[in-house]
Amino acid sequence: MSDVLRLERLEKSYNRGKPGEIAVLKGIDLVIPRGQVVALVAPSGAGKSTLLHIAGLLDTPDAGRVVLGGEDLSGAGDRRRTEARRNELGFVYQFHHLLPEFSAEENVVLPQLANGVARGAARARAQELLGRVGLSGRTAHRPSAMSGGEQQRVAFCRALANAPSLLLADEPTGNLDPGTSDTVFGVLMELVRETGLSALIATHNLELAARMDRVVRLEAGQLTEA
Ligand code: ADP
Secondary structure (H helix, E strand, O other), X not given: OOEEEEEEEEEEEEOOOOOOOEXXXXXXXXXXXXXXXXXXXXXXXXXXXXXXXXXXXXXXXXXXXXXXXXXXXXXXXXXXXXXXXXXXXXXXXXXXXXOOOOOHHHHHHHHHHHOOOXXXXXXXXXXXXXXXXXXXXXXXXXXXXXXXXXXXXXXXXXXXXXXXXXXXXXXXXXXXXXXXHHHHHHHHHHHHHHHOOEEEEEOOOXXXXXXXXXXXXXXXXXXXXX
16 A cells, blocks of 8 residues: 555536536546655646646545545535545645734744644644755744745645645745745645645646656646556
8 A cells, every 4th residue: 555646537618508518537546655745737728727726625426436545535515525635635826815803923834733733742833844945044033024925834734744744735836036946846745745745736847746756747637657
């Protein structure tokens, strides 16, 4: 059981059965082995977000299966899906979505408290993660007192707070200037490598894609190895 994620024959359409029906995913297969970092490259509108939402258990396919850590979660109830999302998945978006009224540390502590971790242990883990991304001196800062690159590094720590097995990221450095994007992406890759995480990272940046283990391209509803 070394595959972290298996997507099998996924299909998804919007406005099904109506005149404006759009078939976005037309039979997607993807297997991500443990420790592998996969770049997802797709032209705008190709269905990248739809695919990430389905893999992240935030949406359901019309057909096909989502198997996470060997467990088929396609037909699972809301409770099990929420639990799997919390324990096994980490999410990073283009915009950090940090809670503005909380410090960097609190932003990394809160998801752990929601998962039943004691506050002391949660704080220790937050400090450790923030230290790894070079933010030891910034843990008490609120997001508004941090640069864009720093905010995104906090978002990485938050995504990893509950030690997920799979990281899903949608243009994680897309909102940063090219130089900062490059550095912050390097930090993310180090963090992923150190923790042995698997990842599916959507990006338009082909240079960043080339730094991952494997590149897949989503186009016309199909996924191909690039
Ligand atoms: P991407 O993230 O690659 O830009 P999306 O997954 O957001 O693409 O969308 C893929 C296609 O599906 C687009 O044509 C989009 O307009 C359409 N789409 C996305 N969400 C919906 C929705 N809720 N209802 C109808 N059409 C949608």
